[in-house]
Amino acid sequence: MYRYVLAIHIIFMVSWMAGLFYIVRLFIYHTEANEKPEHERLILQRQFQMMESKLWNIITVPAMALTVLAGITMLYLNPGLLSVGWMHVKLTFVFGLLLYHFRCQSIIKQLKNGVFKMTSTQLRFWNELATIFLVAIVFTVILKSAIDWLYGLIGLVIFAVVIMSAVKIYKYYRLKNRKEH
Numbered sequence: 001m002y003r004y005v006l007a008i009h010i011i012f013m014v015s016w017m018a019g020l021f022y023i024v025r026l027f028i029y030h031t032e033a034n035e036k037p038e039h040e041r042l043i044l045q046r047q048f049q050m051m052e053s054k055l056w057n058i059i060t061v062p063a064m065a066l067t068v069l070a071g072i073t074m075l076y077l078n079p080g081l082l083s084v085g086w087m088h089v090k091l092t093f094v095f096g097l098l099l100y101h102f103r104c105q106s107i108i109k110q111l112k113n114g115v116f117k118m119t120s121t122q123l124r125f126w127n128e129l130a131t132i133f134l135v136a137i138v139f140t141v142i143l144k145s146a147i148d149w150l151y152g153l154i155g156l157v158i159f160a161v162v163i164m165s166a167v168k169i170y171k172y173y174r175l176k177n178r179k180e181h
Contacts, residue, residue, distance in 0.1 A: 002077045009070035012063045016101075017134055019060030023104055024127040026052050030111050031120045045111075052108050064101055086144045090137055097133040121171055128163045135159055 030048035033041050071094070074081070081087045110117060118126065139152040 002074060005070050005073045005077065009067060009074060012066040012070060015059060015063035016067050017130065019055055019063055020101065020104065020130045021127065023052060023055055023060060023108070024123055024130070026055065027104075027107055027111065027118075028120045028123045028127070031116055031118070031123060034116060049112055052111065056105065056108055060101075064098075068098075084144075086140055090140045093133055093136045093140060097130070097137070100130060100133060121167070124167045124171070125164060128160075128167060131163060132156065132160050 026048055030045060030052070033044035033048065035041075036044060107118070136152075136156050139156070143152055
């Protein structure tokens with residue numbers, strides 16, 4: 001039974017992460033629509049609101065709920081997992097991912113009300129935070145040993161720096177191409 005629940009956990013975790021990755025891309029496009037002429041901006045923003053709502057309510061939230069439910073079921077079926085250190089680390093990262101999820105939900109409500117607190121560049125950085133959580137969770141589950149956590153943490157920091165640098169480089173080239181056209 002445990003392996004079936006594990007398979008369900010992984011399937012819905014993939015769906016949840018896909019929803020989180022895509023919702024922030026929609027936030028970016030929604031925010032950038034402010035730069036368009038009014039008629040175009042209004043059409044785009046209505047479209048992005050509808051897409052954000054459907055993605056969130058039909059895919060992302062149910063996938064998050066089923067991921068968490070399957071995770072709790074696995075802990076119920078194998079309570080010994082709660083006595084190993086790597087599980088505590090994983091659950092800490094999962095808690096961070098849940099905070100990220102609910103912050104995205106807050107951003108959806110803000111955008112629906114016409115409140116744009118983050119720039120598209122800030123949202124691009126925000127988008128990478130989900131990637132960092134994903135990498136941290138997967139490496140924690142796969143490596144499981146304390147010394148590997150140290151290497152994993154160092155690798156995670158390096159990965160975060162590379163991702164953040166890539167966002168900055170992308171912004172530079174995007175602005176440069178905009179000026180040339």
